[in-house]
Amino acid sequence: MRAPQLLSKLISIFSTVSYVEGYVTFYKQNLMIRTGLKMSSTTSTIIPSWIDLKSKSESTIVGKSLVAEVELRSSGKGSAHVQNKLRQFKSEEDPQITLFRDHAGWCPYCQKTMLLVEEKEIPIKIDLVPMRSYGDKPREFLQKVPNGLLPAIEVNGQVITESQVIMELLDKWHPPSEGYKAMLPVEEDRKGWARYDSLSRLERELFSWWCTLVFRPEGGVMGGMINNPFKKRQEMSEAMRGFLDCIGKVDKELKSTKGPWFFDEHDHPTMIDFIYVSHVERMLASVAFWKGLNLRDQKWKFDGLNSWLEAFEKRESYLAFKSDYFTHVMDIPPQYGPGFDGGFEEDRTKFAKKITGRDGSWNLPLEFDDHLQPLYKGPPLPLTVLKSMDIEPDSSGSYESADPIAMEKACRHMAAWKLAGNGANVARFAARGGPNGSTNPRKSFGAQLADPYAEPDKEIQPLVDSALRIVCACLLTPGEKEKLERELIAIVTDGDLDGVKSSLAYLRDRVGVPRDLPLASARYLRAYLNWAIDVLSK
Numbered sequence: 001m002r003a004p005q006l007l008s009k010l011i012s013i014f015s016t017v018s019y020v021e022g023y024v025t026f027y028k029q030n031l032m033i034r035t036g037l038k039m040s041s042t043t044s045t046i047i048p049s050w051i052d053l054k055s056k057s058e059s060t061i062v063g064k065s066l067v068a069e070v071e072l073r074s075s076g077k078g079s080a081h082v083q084n085k086l087r088q089f090k091s092e093e094d095p096q097i098t099l100f101r102d103h104a105g106w107c108p109y110c111q112k113t114m115l116l117v118e119e120k121e122i123p124i125k126i127d128l129v130p131m132r133s134y135g136d137k138p139r140e141f142l143q144k145v146p147n148g149l150l151p152a153i154e155v156n157g158q159v160i161t162e163s164q165v166i167m168e169l170l171d172k173w174h175p176p177s178e179g180y181k182a183m184l185p186v187e188e189d190r191k192g193w194a195r196y197d198s199l200s201r202l203e204r205e206l207f208s209w210w211c212t213l214v215f216r217p218e219g220g221v222m223g224g225m226i227n228n229p230f231k232k233r234q235e236m237s238e239a240m241r242g243f244l245d246c247i248g249k250v251d252k253e254l255k256s257t258k259g260p261w262f263f264d265e266h267d268h269p270t271m272i273d274f275i276y277v278s279h280v281e282r283m284l285a286s287v288a289f290w291k292g293l294n295l296r297d298q299k300w301k302f303d304g305l306n307s308w309l310e311a312f313e314k315r316e317s318y319l320a321f322k323s324d325y326f327t328h329v330m331d332i333p334p335q336y337g338p339g340f341d342g343g344f345e346e347d348r349t350k351f352a353k354k355i356t357g358r359d360g361s362w363n364l365p366l367e368f369d370d371h372l373q374p375l376y377k378g379p380p381l382p383l384t385v386l387k388s389m390d391i392e393p394d395s396s397g398s399y400e401s402a403d404p405i406a407m408e409k410a411c412r413h414m415a416a417w418k419l420a421g422n423g424a425n426v427a428r429f430a431a432r433g434g435p436n437g438s439t440n441p442r443k444s445f446g447a448q449l450a451d452p453y454a455e456p457d458k459e460i461q462p463l464v465d466s467a468l469r470i471v472c473a474c475l476l477t478p479g480e481k482e483k484l485e486r487e488l489i490a491i492v493t494d495g496d497l498d499g500v501k502s503s504l505a506y507l508r509d510r511v512g513v514p515r516d517l518p519l520a521s522a523r524y525l526r527a528y529l530n531w532a533i534d535v536l537s538k
Contacts, residue, residue, distance in 0.1 A: 008480075047487060050423035053472045057420040060476070062413035065388035079382055080118045082514045085128065089121040097170075100141060100152040103128040104515045107165035108278035110151045111321045115274045116167050118317035120180045133334035133447045137237035144454045160363040167271060183271040185263075192263070199262055199272050202249060207279055209243040211336070214286050218342035240291070240343060247295065247302060250276070254304030260311035269312065277312055280305075284373075285328035291343030294372060314378035314397040322515040324522065325355045325373050334447040356380040362508075362526050363534070368404045373519070375399040380520035385410055408524075415525040416475035418517055423472065426507070427465035431456030433506025434464070434499040466491050467500055471532050475524065485535050492536060501533050508533075 048056070069364050072078035076088030082105045088095070099117070101110035117124055129141050129150060137148050145152045149161040153169075160166060174180040185192030206382075218237045236244075257264045263274045269277075283351045287293040296306055312318045323331075333339065340349060353359040354372055361367070376399040379386055386392075389410045391402050399407070419426060432438045434457025445451065474481055492500050508529040510516045513519045 027424075033369075041100075047466055047469050047491070048473055050420060050469065053416070053420040053423065053469060053476070055161055056476055057413065059415040060413045060417070061388045062410055063417045065384045066382075066414065066417055069382065069384045076123075079384065080317040081382075082112075083128070085126045087117065087122070087124050087126065089123055091123040095123040095125050096155060097122075097173075098125040098127055098154045099166075100127045100129050100145065100150060100154070102131045102150050104131070104134065104331070105321060105323060105327075106131055106134075106149055106335065108282060111278040111281075112274040113151045113163050113167055113170075114321055115269075115277070115317065116170060116183065116271065118320075119268060119274075120171070120174055120183065121171055122174050122180070130452075130502055131335075132445070133331075134445050135452045163372070164275075171271065172178055181268060182266060185265075190465045192265070194264070196272055197419060200254060200275065202253065203272075203276050203279075206243075206246045206276075206283075209239070209246045210279070210283050210286075213237075213239040214290055214339045215337045217340050218291075237342070240293075243287070244300075247305065251304040254308050268416055269315075273308075273312075277318075280309075282324065282328050282332060285323075285341055285355070286327035286332055287343070288325060288372060289329040289355050290292050290339040290341055290348065290352075292345060292351055293343055294346030294347070294351065296372075296374070309343045310377045312378075313374075316379055316383050319379055319382075319514075319518055321514060323324075324519040326357075327513045327515075329355060331447065334445075357526065357530075362523070362536045363530050364527050366408075366523060366527055368407070369400065370523075374400075375520050376402065380407070381410055381414060385414055407520075411521045411524045412475045412478070412528075414521040415517060415528070416472050417474045418521075419468065419525065421476070423468060424465065427468050428456050428461060429510075430468065430503045430507035431458070431461035431464045433457075433503040434460035435502070436460070437503070437506075457499065457503070460496060460503060462491055463496055463500050463505045467504060468529070471504075471528050474531065475528050481531075488532060488535050489538075497536050501536050504529050504533050504536075 040236050058067050069078055073081055073084055074086075076086040083103075086095070099113065101107065101114060105111070116122075124389065127136055127141070131150065132148060142148060144154060144159050145161065147161070151163055151166060152159055152161045153166050154160075160169065171183040176182045185196055195279070218239055253258070253262060259267065261269050262276075263270050284295055287295065294300075295302060296309070298306075313322075329339070350359070351372060354361050357363075361370075378397055378399070379393070380399060386399075389406050391399065391406055391410065393399050394401055432451075432454045436459060437457035438451060438454045467488060474484050506528050511522050511525055513522050516522060517525060
């Protein structure tokens with residue numbers, strides 16, 4: 001299996017928007033699929049239609065909770081979500097601020113801004129805009145923001161860019177005196193401001209060391225241009241030592257407070273926590289993938305850093321914008337440049353395979369947790385889903401001791417609900433992976449294979465549609481796996497096997513976190529797509 005590439009596009013491939021329109025368009029294209037049914041040549045079993053699968057997924061406990069949550073979020077209430085376009089919280093008035101942020105959840109500056117919005121509960125409208133690396137920005141947005149920078153806000157016709165400025169203004173306009181949470185030291189707190197400024201400089205130092213370590217050839221013990229994998233500190237490159245020393249400084253600052261956050265004054269994260277976390281999240285993924293460095297491993301003794309990360313992971317609002325390592329290592333290069341292999345070579349190879357699923361970790365049966373990127377330090381799925389399944393955390397807020405059977409079912413059913421909600425359009429998207437797919441005469445983008453104008457392989461598309469309906473049915477009822485395997489084998493002839501398999505793999509490698517699903521659920525969608533590929537490979 002080659003290293004997968006990630007595609008992000010203007011509208012989510014799993015969006016429930018325009019479901020009916022996409023469904024009708026697809027079925028007009030192919031008479032065989034128009035009925036939504038296909039009879040196997042060897043059995044009398046009928047593959048469920050997307051309409052039936054959507055109805056079945058919405059009738060599950062998980063599906064019912066998600067349908068209700070979508071309706072609630074459409075009114076500006078409900079939980080945080082990467083696709084939300086309105087946040088009202090307790091306000092009944094029309095928000096006067098519009099935030100422009102990226103659609104796919106790639107932008108770290110948009111992420112930290114949204115975390116502030118959610119923590120302070122600031123009423124705001126949200127306009128989702130693609131990053132340059134994966135799509136064209138709408139003309140209406142460029143008329144407001146000619147340089148195309150994200151994030152941006154519009155207030156009374158005035159447009160403001162730069163995340164730090166935006167965050168400080170949002171905090172200023174929504175002060176504690178009006179019931180909003182404090183994000184910065186009070187004006188007269190000189191000691192607090194001195195600490196804030198010092199931590200801000202340390203964050204920039206950490207960012208610099210990260211760029212030096214990951215996005216430049218690592219070099220030998222004292223630098224240079226020769227790659228130097230190592231095992232001991234004295235063998236480390238200057239870049240690795242500098243990065244670890246700087247992370248150690250951050251860890252020390254976190255240990256110096258009574259709670260998990262950078263400031264003791266509040267029991268919630270503040271501005272400086274948000275400034276750090278979006279890039280630290282990307283550091284965790286990138287140094288594991290390109291350098292074989294697992295910063296969460298207890299051997300490094302970064303206890304302050306781990307407590308801080310776990311405190312974030314216990315917040316549902318953080319889960320809504322948190323990505324997984326796979327998505328990050330695919331979305332980082334078009335934003336920062338290519339990463340260079342180096343560091344702890346044995347672990348680097350092992351971690352790289354795990355992150356991309358090349359070690360079998362994306363195949364059924366899945367392990368309950370992932371030691372490299374822990375799933376259950378906090379809620380792994382939206383709280384509405386967990387509550388619907390009677391899955392409760394322990395006294396610390398962790399779900400590590402939750403019933404694995406109930407958790408698996410919740411994850412599978414959420415993935416099935418997402419797939420069934422826009423199945424025909426997802427099949428059309430996946431068919432770009434067919435032998436005659438992904439032709440694009442218009443333009444290319446910085447993200448590898450990012451191509452919002454690509455066309456599907458229309459000859460293979462009906463079979464891909466049928467295969468995906470079988471995958472969705474299996475997610476809902478894995479007990480029927482053997483029967484569904486026979487159906488899958490029966491519908492795909494030898495001449496079409498490679499095209500269907502490549503289409504399923506194309507989709508698997510483009511399941512984005514958090515854009516499409518939280519990781520706990522996304523990993524099941526990836527695994528069941530692999531199950532279908534394996535069945536067709538027999």
